[in-house]
Amino acid sequence: MRQSPFGATQAPFSHPGWQIGPGLLIAASLLALTIAGVAALLWQAHLPEVSELWQNRYLSNVIQFTVWQATLSTLLSLALGLVIALALVRQPRFPGRNLLLRMMELSLVLPTIVAVSGLVGVFGRHGWLTSVIEHWTTVRWNLYGLNGIVLAHVFFNAPLAGRILLQALESVPAPRRRVASQLGLTGWWLWRTLDWPAVRRVLPGIAALVFTLCFTSFAIVMTLGGGPASTTLEVAIYQSLRFEFDFGRAALLAIVQLAICGAIWLLMVRRGLSANLSAQRSFSESILRPDSQGITRFRDIVLLLCFTLFLLLPLAAILFRGLPGLVTVAVDGGNPLADLGHATLRSFAIALPAGAFSVLSALLVLALAGRGGSHLARLSSVATAVPLMVPPIVLGTGLFLLLRPSLGHSSQGLVLVALINGLMALPFVTQLLKGPLTGLDQATAQQADQLGLLGWYRWRWLHWPRLKRPLALAMAYGTGLSLGDFGVIALFGTPGQPTVPVLLYQQLGSYRLELAAGTALWLVTLLLLVFAAFNLPGYRRKQRRHQPDALKTLAEARHA
């Protein structure tokens, strides 16, 4: 241990190299991995003529449909999210507020394929709601195709948009809200002076996020697409790779996807619009708004109740439809139970390393940003945003082509799945850890500098107490996202060795619906257990000791 010129003790790992080196290595590796994947697409595949994109009717339809469904889903998700956020701001004492906020969180971490089975239970041909509607009205509707894809995207993304917009609306300073209340501003003027300035800051970022998620959606389109007319780029890439073995076409489509998503996210990063996309629980002061009474109040409550049902019914369907199946599997035992057990172990063998990889990478890359210097901060920002720019299927395709000759054993494929899953979770895990890790106020930082709290000691006394709970939550998110993944695993996995989501897909595909419902419920149970396991110990500690409010952070999860 070194001594300072005036005898003060210096901390282990306090040399700046310790803070820059590992983060730089990880950031560079992330970028190198991505570049290698994309480069492999360009070099290893024999690309067909680019003109095929518009001359081949199927391909041009795929591109048009992908853009159309993503645009429609984004517009509807943002509109519904905004309406719900405004209703929640106007009605802070809505009795089901906490339940609704919880539901909005849960729908985000729900594995896509599980949520789809819940949506089918409500909106499918024999679904609860469909039966009611068809009994009482002449309306006939088909969940499969554009309807189902957009509905599922709205189910996932309206809560995401709503929570971020709610956070933005509640961040309006209390004095400004008091003035608006005193002046009795309502309608257009209230929107113009109070709500719109708050919303406009986050709207482009949310729109980009939701559009990218819908544009690259895989499991929803696979299960609800209903045929070639409703194929997206992501599914077309998968089909080219797995069934047609047309790597050239897959590469061409992947490049189109990369160009569109990359352009959107580069624009966001350059304009700084990707910041603060994570929703945080707000504890803002509740101030009565002039537009929260009378008919508006009634309308808001009806709206919030309908939205609660929209989120609650598919979850209830998962529970009620899944319970008999799960009980049957548990009681009967035999192959289904063994399959489920093996799939569970395989899922955890992928998900736990994926979660740990995403959390460790996020910590190291964020430490890089904390060193100051615009170049390092930008490198950190780009490295963690790369997975949003380069969708998993694109990265997976590139790495698949790059490693194809040496990918001999199936376990190697699973390592790759864990790596890509970890990468995919990185942007969201980073959002969770960013605030607690880099948000030290100036007074605290100066005080720590003066006391020599550097390196290991700074981590021990300043960062660790603030990061304990966000780290546990981040680990839960990273693990949970990988646990529910049905994108990358579909590309690299082998049908004989399924994970739980792949098993679910196989059961749905072979019409073993009772088993499938049981597997869906099992997957949700696993997810809840993961969140409980990672978060309960931290929760108990928090109740024993004081913790800063900055820890009360939540982030969204990508649904694969």
Add this chain to the structure above:
Amino acid sequence: MLEVKDLTFRYPDTETTWRFTFQVDHGQCIALNGPSGSGKSTLLNLLAGFLTPESGSIHWEGRLLNELPPWDRPVTSLFQEHNLFEHLDVQTNIGLGMHPGLKLSAEQKQAISRGLASVGIAGFESRMPGDLSGGQRQRVALLRALLRDQPILLLDEPLTGLDAEARTQLRSLLLRHKAAGKVLVLASHDAEDRKILADKQLNL
């Protein structure tokens, strides 16, 4: 002796350049006089190493401090507020001033307990800063500064906002600190504080 010579500083995108020159001997307190915005806090931040001067020098006992980072300087700062880590208890807050890894001997732990008793908050070791009054928090911060045992104490409005009793008690602690040979650099709007504590004045 603390010697500051032709120390200049200018905030980015501003016209004003601050220039400071003064000396303080062991056991002396220098008070910085001037209205808000006259550079009192800027000077304290330059001495602490939180800001980097454009030119000039800071010497302590003949040794140049300019290039040293905050953690290697022989100074401790005491601000009007935000002196404590809110998520750590009183004993940890003080102990970190004695060893940044909190590797404290039994003797050092006893010194903390004795120190707390001497400033009128005996038995407060496990209290969190959020549970303390403003005066109690400043006493904890000052006790940490005393036990940290650095020769220069930088005081930025340390008694502002405290009640009369707390002010009197903290002033006497600072006087004891000064009598032990420490150097005090005091920025305060309060004329009485300056009159009681300072041996010399620097008009900014």
